[in-house]
Amino acid sequence: MRTCQMLYPRDTVTRRAVSMDGMWKFRLDWQQQGYEKDWKDGIPNPDLIPVPASFQDFYTEKDVREFTGDVWYETDVFVPGEWEGREVAVRFGCATHRAEVYVNGVKAAAHEGGFLPFSAVVTEIVRYNAFNKVVVLVNNELNVTSIPCGETKVLSNGKKMSKPYFDFYNYSGLQRSVNLIAYPKEHIEDFSVIHEFEGQDAIVHYSVETTGSHEVEIQVFDEGSQKVASAVGKEGEIRIPDVQKWSVGKGYLYRFEIRIVDGMEVIDEYYDQIGIRTVEVRGKDILLNGEKIYLKGFGKHEDSDVVGRGFNIGMMKRDFECMKWIGANCFRTSHYPYSEEIYQMADREGILVIDEVAAVGLFKSMMNFLEASTGKQTAFFEEPTIPKLLENHLQCIEDMICRDKNHACVIAWSLLNEPETTNEASVPYFAKVFEAARALDPQKRPRTFAMVMNSLPQNCKCYQFSDFLSLNRYYGWYTLGGYEISDAEAAFRDEMDAWAAKEMNKPLIFTEYGADTSAMEHKLPSVMWSQEYQIEYLEMCHRVFDSYDFIAGELVWNFADFQTTEGIMRMDGNKKGIFTRQRQPKLAAYYYKKRWENIPLDYKK
Numbered sequence: 001m002r003t004c005q006m007l008y009p010r011d012t013v014t015r016r017a018v019s020m021d022g023m024w025k026f027r028l029d030w031q032q033q034g035y036e037k038d039w040k041d042g043i044p045n046p047d048l049i050p051v052p053a054s055f056q057d058f059y060t061e062k063d064v065r066e067f068t069g070d071v072w073y074e075t076d077v078f079v080p081g082e083w084e085g086r087e088v089a090v091r092f093g094c095a096t097h098r099a100e101v102y103v104n105g106v107k108a109a110a111h112e113g114g115f116l117p118f119s120a121v122v123t124e125i126v127r128y129n130a131f132n133k134v135v136v137l138v139n140n141e142l143n144v145t146s147i148p149c150g151e152t153k154v155l156s157n158g159k160k161m162s163k164p165y166f167d168f169y170n171y172s173g174l175q176r177s178v179n180l181i182a183y184p185k186e187h188i189e190d191f192s193v194i195h196e197f198e199g200q201d202a203i204v205h206y207s208v209e210t211t212g213s214h215e216v217e218i219q220v221f222d223e224g225s226q227k228v229a230s231a232v233g234k235e236g237e238i239r240i241p242d243v244q245k246w247s248v249g250k251g252y253l254y255r256f257e258i259r260i261v262d263g264m265e266v267i268d269e270y271y272d273q274i275g276i277r278t279v280e281v282r283g284k285d286i287l288l289n290g291e292k293i294y295l296k297g298f299g300k301h302e303d304s305d306v307v308g309r310g311f312n313i314g315m316m317k318r319d320f321e322c323m324k325w326i327g328a329n330c331f332r333t334s335h336y337p338y339s340e341e342i343y344q345m346a347d348r349e350g351i352l353v354i355d356e357v358a359a360v361g362l363f364k365s366m367m368n369f370l371e372a373s374t375g376k377q378t379a380f381f382e383e384p385t386i387p388k389l390l391e392n393h394l395q396c397i398e399d400m401i402c403r404d405k406n407h408a409c410v411i412a413w414s415l416l417n418e419p420e421t422t423n424e425a426s427v428p429y430f431a432k433v434f435e436a437a438r439a440l441d442p443q444k445r446p447r448t449f450a451m452v453m454n455s456l457p458q459n460c461k462c463y464q465f466s467d468f469l470s471l472n473r474y475y476g477w478y479t480l481g482g483y484e485i486s487d488a489e490a491a492f493r494d495e496m497d498a499w500a501a502k503e504m505n506k507p508l509i510f511t512e513y514g515a516d517t518s519a520m521e522h523k524l525p526s527v528m529w530s531q532e533y534q535i536e537y538l539e540m541c542h543r544v545f546d547s548y549d550f551i552a553g554e555l556v557w558n559f560a561d562f563q564t565t566e567g568i569m570r571m572d573g574n575k576k577g578i579f580t581r582q583r584q585p586k587l588a589a590y591y592y593k594k595r596w597e598n599i600p601l602d603y604k605k
Contacts, residue, residue: 006403009179012269020178023048029070040102043074054171054308068160073136081129083182089119093176095138102135115336115358116399140172145388149361165361169563171309186212187268192442195276202243202276208234214260221255246275246408248329251350275408281446281467284550294603295553296596297330303562311339318583327596335360335417337400346409356414363420381425401440418452421462430462450511457498472512476537482528492544509553514576531587
């Protein structure tokens, strides 16, 4: 049951969704004894922990924060008697990075991949009109066959340690909401929409998947709750007259109500909020509703104090308010699909999203952000583990597109972040990944991948797969920083000239550029890590961006400071944020506000 689990849990006349969020029983499996001692039947001597949240930052012991291995969660959930005869499932927003689910001691599901939903169907396992024990085993170990990639090292004291091939902390656990859901045996499994405009009207091509043969009907309501269109059939077209287009800063949403009916009887009902817009790449331009857009915004992380990568509704609200204040119109979900509620908020606020699958670390390096700047090559795609990695990668792309394909905010798919591309072995891998994304997306959105600094015009074997190029570049920080910044600008322009010489006739955006900056550091004249240097660095980058007509966007790294693995290159995390981790502005935030508020949406038209 892969597609049904991707529908966001909603209450309707035929469906119920009961939140299981709260304090769960919890225990780290230090001795790897949970299997042998049947913790699936109940965790002995548990602690309590909030769900959703990462588990690492609640505790004061470093061994807990750095724990790598199996962690166990347990709760009891009441299943009403009136649900008997329906399908019943426990739906997880995610479990990082893999999980097994047991209900009343019976294994109900297993899932690989830490950033997308899955369900455990428990219809035949639960006791109705009674409490049922749900136990979840979550494993957070990193390897090279699952995304994101990394290693799990065993220290001399026998403890395991995560060694990521990526520059953000390996937060884990039940980091998103858990729901007990009930729905009819014959039900809506999935639906898709494709939009086009005809004069002042919209034509919405739709497709609905169900588990039965009864008739399907759709009704469309505007934001004033007035019915504006309807259709009958599992596939067809809906004409919406005088359509209100979804656009930047104007997230107009129509309510689509889908029903399976048998005469006057409603067998199943589902609804969603849909923004109607088109997106395409044409020549050097990215077009929204046929009009050129220039992307202004951020790479981000789901990262905040105490709850780590756990979904934090308050922090989500603050983030969107900060983005609106500064004049941003876009962000990339670096480096994994975010919580579903964030896309719903972006739909409502009219913020563009480049949706990225968790394919980060496909470059064998503990510090790829630094070593890639030196031209290091790793022949990553020649490893014998690649077929298994590709299988998992493709599954995650399928799940991401299935979950997010109807969001108006999602304008592109980012299919990898900073992979090794200088070796010919990468080419067939990329071909399969990009082909799959095109086949899976009904709207055929643009596809891209974020290119590390050693993926250059003269040696990158895979740039041709992207509908628009996405570059992560750190001239003036990881290379030629400080007083050498004038040479950094010259080197930066040399690379842009080399891309221009290829005459690709496609847009290029920057998905990362930035300089680590301490919010406490001021220095006149500037030095690296000072707020003054951050602004000097950004001014240099923007001089380059403004000089080339094919550069169509700037997503600075990062929206806010975030946690990373400890090391000599990081001072309690990555400090490239324009805001602090507590979402307070650095000086650069005021610089960006002035720049972005004065750059028109169709900049470089």
